[in-house]
Amino acid sequence: MNYNQQQAEWITQQILQELAASTKPADALTIPVGISNRHVHLSREDMDVLFGYGSTLTRMKAVKQPGQYAAEETVTLRGPKGELHKVRVLGPLRSATQIEISVSDGFALGVKAPVRMSGDLQDSPGIEIIGPNGRVVKTDGAIVAWRHIHISPQDAEAHALRDGMEIDVRIDGHRGGVLSHVVVRVSADAVLEMHIDVEEANGFGLRNGDCVTRVSTRSQGR
Numbered sequence: 001m002n003y004n005q006q007q008a009e010w011i012t013q014q015i016l017q018e019l020a021a022s023t024k025p026a027d028a029l030t031i032p033v034g035i036s037n038r039h040v041h042l043s044r045e046d047m048d049v050l051f052g053y054g055s056t057l058t059r060m061k062a063v064k065q066p067g068q069y070a071a072e073e074t075v076t077l078r079g080p081k082g083e084l085h086k087v088r089v090l091g092p093l094r095s096a097t098q099i100e101i102s103v104s105d106g107f108a109l110g111v112k113a114p115v116r117m118s119g120d121l122q123d124s125p126g127i128e129i130i131g132p133n134g135r136v137v138k139t140d141g142a143i144v145a146w147r148h149i150h151i152s153p154q155d156a157e158a159h160a161l162r163d164g165m166e167i168d169v170r171i172d173g174h175r176g177g178v179l180s181h182v183v184v185r186v187s188a189d190a191v192l193e194m195h196i197d198v199e200e201a202n203g204f205g206l207r208n209g210d211c212v213t214r215v216s217t218r219s220q221g222r
Helices: 003-022 044-051 103-109 153-158 198-204
Strands: 030-036 039-043 059-062 069-078 083-094 098-100 128-130 135-137 142-145 148-151 166-171 177-186 193-197 211-219
Touching (some): 030 198
Parallel strands (some): 148 177
Antiparallel strands (some): 059 069, 128 135, 166 211
16 A cells, blocks of 8 residues: 555545544533442531541542542441441531442341432431441431432533433443433532442443443433
């Protein structure tokens, strides 16, 4: 192949790529994945009991969403059937304690945690939380986190998304497929990211930082 032929092929490839980009659907959206293991969000009151009055969380590493972080502190979760040790506390402190576990964690503990969005704790099961300075018995607060996407208002508007919508996303790879009923959460300081738990990630062969692609919108709200 001579130089002119090589140049002609290169130009042809560039034109095809530009045409493909120009015909890309307006609502196409590629979303990085963040995988959540079991963890606990604590209230000020429960923090005082578990780690001592006036204690503060020690930042270990930041997570992608601004202002949130994994703390050095860990607790033990105790249920009717068993315990889970060294469960990470996530900061900052919240108004109410929330325990996020997987379905299999629930089997190990002996609690049937519902699949819920963060903050929806009504009629969820309670659990005992044990820290180095004390223990608290919660009457509610244990949930399995509903898969969701964090997105800024600007990105949401650009892709015709609204808070509370459900979308489907496509996962590529040898264990790929379509993950449905992914809830959109729009907030001013959000960084684009889809949050799923370890069990869902393992089922699709996903790792932190992998990307999924929006394929459809299921509903206008939950």
